[in-house]
Amino acid sequence: MHLSDILTHLGEERANYFNAVAPPIIQTSNFAFPNLKAFRKAFEDEMDAHLYSRGNNPTVKILRQKIAALENAEDALVFGSGSGAIANAVIANVKAGDHIVCVKSPYSWTQHLISNLLARFGVEHTFVDGKDTSAIESAIKDNTTVLYLESPNSATLEIQDLSACADIAKKHNLVSIIDATYASPLYQRPLDLGIDISVQTCSKYLNGHSDIVAGAISSSKAMIRKIFNTEYMTLGGIISAQDAAMIIRGLRTLEIRLERSSESALLIAQRLARHPKIAAVHHPHLPSYPQYELAKKQMKKCGGLFSFYLKAEAIEDVERFFHKLQRFLLAVSWGGHESLLLPYCAFYGIPGREDTTVPWNMIRIYIGLEDPEWLWEDLEQALEVL
Numbered sequence: 334m335h336l337s338d339i340l341t342h343l344g345e346e347r348a349n350y351f352n353a354v355a356p357p358i359i360q361t362s363n364f365a366f367p368n369l370k371a372f373r374k375a376f377e378d379e380m381d382a383h384l385y386s387r388g389n390n391p392t393v394k395i396l397r398q399k400i401a402a403l404e405n406a407e408d409a410l411v412f413g414s415g416s417g418a419i420a421n422a423v424i425a426n427v428k429a430g431d432h433i434v435c436v437k438s439p440y441s442w443t444q445h446l447i448s449n450l451l452a453r454f455g456v457e458h459t460f461v462d463g464k465d466t467s468a469i470e471s472a473i474k475d476n477t478t479v480l481y482l483e484s485p486n487s488a489t490l491e492i493q494d495l496s497a498c499a500d501i502a503k504k505h506n507l508v509s510i511i512d513a514t515y516a517s518p519l520y521q522r523p524l525d526l527g528i529d530i531s532v533q534t535c536s537k538y539l540n541g542h543s544d545i546v547a548g549a550i551s552s553s554k555a556m557i558r559k560i561f562n563t564e565y566m567t568l569g570g571i572i573s574a575q576d577a578a579m580i581i582r583g584l585r586t587l588e589i590r591l592e593r594s595s596e597s598a599l600l601i602a603q604r605l606a607r608h609p610k611i612a613a614v615h616h617p618h619l620p621s622y623p624q625y626e627l628a629k630k631q632m633k634k635c636g637g638l639f640s641f642y643l644k645a646e647a648i649e650d651v652e653r654f655f656h657k658l659q660r661f662l663l664a665v666s667w668g669g670h671e672s673l674l675l676p677y678c679a680f681y682g683i684p685g686r687e688d689t690t691v692p693w694n695m696i697r698i699y700i701g702l703e704d705p706e707w708l709w710e711d712l713e714q715a716l717e718v719l
């Protein structure tokens with residue numbers, strides 16, 4: 334199906350609601366039945382019937398269809414957060430005594446899920462260097478059931494060879510799961526490369542306006558059915574109809590937003606790479622990137638997120654650089670309209686928390702929808718303090 338068709342029309346049955354161009358927000362928990370026969374029938378399949386909004390809500394259903402089509406998946410489920418989607422995908426595929434092979438330093442709450450929450454229920458794990466395909470295979474044990482990937486990593490941008498990982502998972506009968514938020518389904522299609530489950534954080538590009546927290550799982554009909562029947566319905570981490578409608582609106586402009594961010598980010602990455610006050614730039618589509626060939630092979634474009642290292646002697650230098658900036662916001666997250674900076678020195682010296690292993694002079698940068706020349710002016714003047 335054409336991308337324009339997915340973003341503009343798919344799943345929208347306008348004749349059912351006065352031919353309204355924007356879908357209605359079906360703000361209801363409950364649905365009523367004309368007779369007992371229809372009521373009884375609805376209990377046969379809560380995923381399809383209009384029975385109760387924890388199972389199926391018509392506004393959410395439109396969004397599910399669009400996300401599944403974007404991922405080239407048979408079906409999808411949407412959740413109240415990206416973390417919720419990740420937890421549902423993983424929990425659905427492990428039981429006590431099983432073992433997970435996961436890439437090192439995944440998203441922080443994924444790390445917490447695997448190291449702490451699932452460990453409490455007797456699920457073991459090994460974290461491996463995802464750049465090394467043979468290390469992934471060597472970490473597999475007799476009780477391994479899940480291979481968990483995150484490519485690219487949203488901080489250090491390391492990537493995994495997804496086709497090779499999918500082959501390993503098939504060979505050892507594992508369910509492969511990827512957090513594929515970085516590239517969005519427009520620039521990387523993990524299911525087409527053989528991965529079983531693709532997770533997206535809709536809080537980032539899919540919604541795209543920094544006003545919603547949500548996540549999605551895309552996979553085969555059988556896998557989505559399995560997750561729906563148990564984890565989705567019991568954990569109940571659903572998205573509201575209101576928020577689903579906001580994401581449907583965000584999707585209208587997904588293609589042009591991503592193109593703008595990708596082009597601006599690549600331009601700024603190239604300029605930073607030539608700047609004398611910059612020690613290094615990590616952008617998967619710069620030829621200097623260590624995994625450039627693989628990044629080009631499995632990812633069409635990179636979107637707006639990359640990282641760079643300042644030539645700084647102390648954390649105070651990083652602070653002086655930040656205090657000069659006017660046009661970037663200092664914040665976590667990314668994927669919205671606004672450009673952001675996340676200095677990793679912010680994760681140093683937090684009471685009760687171990688310092689990050691990411692060097693303190695690394696800065697993650699997200700380029701949003703503003704004029705890239707206007708953003709570059711700001712970076713250039715702030716770099717002068719170093």
Ligand SMILES: *Cc1c(COP(=O)(O)O)cnc(C)c1O
Nearest residue numbers: 414415416440487514534536547
């Ligand atoms: C933001 C993010 C998440 C978590 O998503 P939430 O919607 O905030 O729960 C997970 N993985 C990656 C790569 C992210 O960037």
